[in-house]
Amino acid sequence: MYNKAINGFTTAMKGLSLTFRHLFASNAKRKVISVSDDNYFKQLEGTNTIQYPHQKLPVPEVGRYQLDVEIDDCIVCDLCAKICPVDCITIESIKSTTGSIGETSDGSKKLLYAPKFDIDMAKCMYCGLCTIVCPTECIVMTNQYDKSVFELKNLNYEFADMAPEVAAEKRQLLENQLAERQAAKLAAMNKKEGDA
Ligand code: SF4
Ligand code: SF4
Incomplete structure (x- = not known):
């Protein structure tokens, strides 16, 4: 009887010591180290989570985020809009009436304006295909992942920086140019028929 009581007490104390060990260990904060660090998966002490947003785990350079x-x-x-499997990139283009409108940083000629360039990140599946096909490498995945919003529509990112009135003016110029070319073509055809 006496031995049983001793055994019960010892077992209870062992169990309690285990519980307290984990209780105090869980109060220890996990150290934030790079995922490329050899010790990344060897941090046995501390909680599994970190004190986000005060602490943040570094993300891999090749990660696919915003x-x-x-x-x-x-x-x-x-090209990016065409390859997107979920059609979440919407681009509107207006052809320049004066030819080149400038160059990109890699020397590519720019012939089109972009009054609209939207990416709906709520639909994006982070496949990265758009970044692969881009000839000027201007669409990239960043290491930004914390983009919580209160309204879904705020996940539609607008990248175009053309004012609506400027875009309307460019559209009008293009329409006029096309109409002039059409009229000139018609006049040339009529003249040809008259001469025949
Ligand atoms: S990363 Fe997103 S936007 Fe780009 S192609 Fe994939 S789904 Fe479309
Ligand atoms: S240049 Fe790049 S970002 Fe711009 S439309 Fe082409 S693929 Fe898309």
Whole structure:
């Protein structure tokens, strides 16, 4: 009887010591180290989570997170929108009436304006295909992942920096140019028929 009581007490104390060990260990904060650090998976002490947002784990350089577009380097080729499997990139282009409108940082000629360049990150599946096909490498995945918003529509990122009135003016100029060319073509055809 006496031995049983001793055994019970010893077992209870062992269990309690284990519980307290984990209780105090869980109060220890996990050290934030790079994922490329050899000791990344060897941190046995501390909680599994960190004190986010005060502490943040570094993300891998090749991670796929929020997209960003350097619009000045975009040649509005539409390749990214065409390859996107979920159609979350919407681009509107307006052809310049004066030929080249400048160059990108890699020397590519720009012939089109982009009054609209939207990416709906709520639909994006982070496949990265758009970044692969971009000829000027102006659409990239960043290391930004914390983009919580209160409204879904705020996940539609707008990258175009053209004012609506400027875009309307460019559209009008293009329409006029096309109409002039059409009229000149018609006049040339009529003249040809008259001469015949
Ligand atoms: S990462 Fe994939 S899904 Fe997202 S915008 Fe690019 S192509 Fe579309
Ligand atoms: S593929 Fe690149 S250059 Fe072409 S429209 Fe998309 S972001 Fe612009």
